[in-house]
Amino acid sequence: TLDNIESTDLEIVIDAKNKLDDFSFLITKSSLVSKNAHLKIEKDIQKVDPIKLSVSLSNxxxxxxxxxxxxxxxxxxxxxxxxxxxxxxxxxxxxxxxxxxxxxxxxxxxxxxxxxxxxxxxxxxxxxxxxxxxxxxxxxxxxxxxxxxxxxxxxxxxxxxxxxxxxxxxxxxxxNDFLPLKVNIPIVLYFPSSVLSKYNPQNTVIKLDENVISKNGMYFLNKKIYAQGVNEKFIDIIKDHVEILICIEDKNNNEPLDWNLNYVNPKKLQTRFVEETLKDTTNDILKKMPLDSSEEYLKDRFRKLVKDNILFLSKNQKLKLIIKLINNEIIITQDNS
Incomplete structure (x- = not known):
């Protein structure tokens, strides 16, 4: 029956011999060719309504x-x-x-x-x-x-x-390895020119408490920090070149300040990551790649590790700081919600 015939069972053969331009072709029963050994056109197909088909020639x-x-x-x-x-x-x-x-x-x-x-x-x-x-x-x-x-x-x-x-x-x-950063992360304040008359390094300080310590004139986050989804090589390279950068703004109603994890001289860190990874004699995949391809591949990997790097206080708790500026004092707390 017609229901048992698949589209792949039949082909339409068009005679394009001596055709140099676009032409029309009338499809009839004689135009059909069976691609299914069990389908016999003369026996199984009783009638084909003629259809006129336009054919466009192309190189x-x-x-x-x-x-x-x-x-x-x-x-x-x-x-x-x-x-x-x-x-x-x-x-x-x-x-x-x-x-x-x-x-x-x-x-x-x-x-x-x-x-x-x-x-x-x-x-x-x-x-x-x-x-x-x-x-x-x-x-x-x-x-x-x-x-x-x-x-x-x-x-x-x-x-x-x-x-x-x-x-x-x-x-x-x-x-998804869970690796310690093994350093206290520095905290750095950024003062846009628009706020310098009100807030500047001379009159704005970070409050020292269980979350923040001061050492050699610098502020550090006083918490044990972990990273997930990165490797030891990445941590070894970036651990002394990351900082928490706080943007000082004149906000209303004790609205939290914006902050981000900043990588110092990321281009240099990327170059070091590529060079040290290429020295890894145990990496069979990189050995088989052309040098220019492996370098581009590793640069791309480093950028994604930087983009996706999330810091944790524990396996179930991300580092999520709430930073407020109150009376020229910056107060840093962990959001435990």
């Missing part, structure tokens, strides 16, 4: 089309956190109509993986086989069966991504 060209990998969907397995996907762009060789292929060259092809397809057992096995040292990154190399793109205007089956760099395609995860 067949072959081009390399960029494939852009977006941030994966889904959730990372328990105990891990998504770091990044690398490389973020590959190329696939496409053959098809000139107009369609040229359009794809401009727009590219977007590809997105699903983290729900990666199990905790798989990442644990990879982690167990690694010589981690001070590294907490677990790399999941994308299976060959995933390295395909579907372009309905070009092909009715997925097309393999044939870029040689596809062998390096992977999703990197951070192991």
């Amino acid at each position: 067949l060209i072959t081009e390399k089309i960029p494939v852009l990998f977006l941030k994966p969907t889904g959730n990372a397995p328990k105990g891990y956190e998504l770091l990044d996907i690398w490389p973020v762009q590959l190329f696939v060789t496409i053959s098809g109509p000139e107009e369609e292929v040229n359009k794809l060259k401009i727009t590219g092809i977007l590809k997105r993986f699903n983290l729900d397809d990666i199990s905790q057992e798989e990442l644990n096995a990879i982690n167990s086989s690694m010589q981690r040292g001070k590294n907490n990154v677990v790399s999941y190399f994308i299976p060959t069966s995933w390295k395909k793109v579907f372009i309905s205007s070009i092909s009715n089956i997925p097309i393999d991504i044939d870029d040689p760099n596809a062998n390096s395609l992977r999703i990197d995860f951070k192991k």
